[in-house]
Amino acid sequence: MAYFDFDSYLKKHNIVLSPRSKKFCKLGLKRMSKSIDPIHNHLHVLCLLDNFGSLMRNERGLLKQDVDYNVLLISIIWHDIWKSKRFPKGVFKLVWDQLYEGRGSAKIAAAEMEKAGFPKQTIKKVAYAIRQHSVVHKKRKTIESKILKDVDELARWNVARIKFAGRHLFSNKILSNKLLKAGKFYVNWFIGSARPKKLYFGWSRREFMKLKKVWLSQANVLYKKYSKLLNHKP
Numbered sequence: 001m002a003y004f005d006f007d008s009y010l011k012k013h014n015i016v017l018s019p020r021s022k023k024f025c026k027l028g029l030k031r032m033s034k035s036i037d038p039i040h041n042h043l044h045v046l047c048l049l050d051n052f053g054s055l056m057r058n059e060r061g062l063l064k065q066d067v068d069y070n071v072l073l074i075s076i077i078w079h080d081i082w083k084s085k086r087f088p089k090g091v092f093k094l095v096w097d098q099l100y101e102g103r104g105s106a107k108i109a110a111a112e113m114e115k116a117g118f119p120k121q122t123i124k125k126v127a128y129a130i131r132q133h134s135v136v137h138k139k140r141k142t143i144e145s146k147i148l149k150d151v152d153e154l155a156r157w158n159v160a161r162i163k164f165a166g167r168h169l170f171s172n173k174i175l176s177n178k179l180l181k182a183g184k185f186y187v188n189w190f191i192g193s194a195r196p197k198k199l200y201f202g203w204s205r206r207e208f209m210k211l212k213k214v215w216l217s218q219a220n221v222l223y224k225k226y227s228k229l230l231n232h233k234p
């Protein structure tokens, strides 16, 4: 994580965190850098942080809202901590992970925040935002949960992320035809059907349209490339 300077990020975006939150965010980044899931690691979190920077720059209305940056940044950094500890290798596990991830990460983050001595109210707000980032969610009520949803949704369309995952899985001999098919299933059911109207900010919806098109065509190229490599008989 030496290449990412969290303090500079905060300074650049005029974000002031409490010393406890800052320390906890850094701990989350460190944990995510050890993720065994190449799709949900520190690079994914950095992408969300980057998206949040762009959202703040481009969405004027956001400045008028009362955002709790301590809650938001902890939620962004810890939102996929449950997924970082596991790697689903089939369709069933993949679907289960999609359904449970919000609760799973919220539980871990809340337990760690309690250990770190955060006030109950802050823990509750973070757990709520994290729980609601999942496909299983109620109407998102807090501004932090809405922002997390938008920046996470946009991070799906990061082409570098799937290229990295493909390379990582193939070179470590984790990629199989079964896994590739599970990936295609995920793209068809969870990604291909994603619509921008579910996002909360105008800038996010515009970005979504630009990124999704490029991402889907790249995913298709990668799918063909790896199924050829996997089925190549020397």
Ligand SMILES: [Fe+2]
Pocket (backbone or CB within 6 Å): 079, 080, 101, 133, 134
């Ligand atoms: Fe997630």
Ligand SMILES: [Fe+2]
Pocket (backbone or CB within 6 Å): 040, 044, 079, 080, 152
């Ligand atoms: Fe995520």
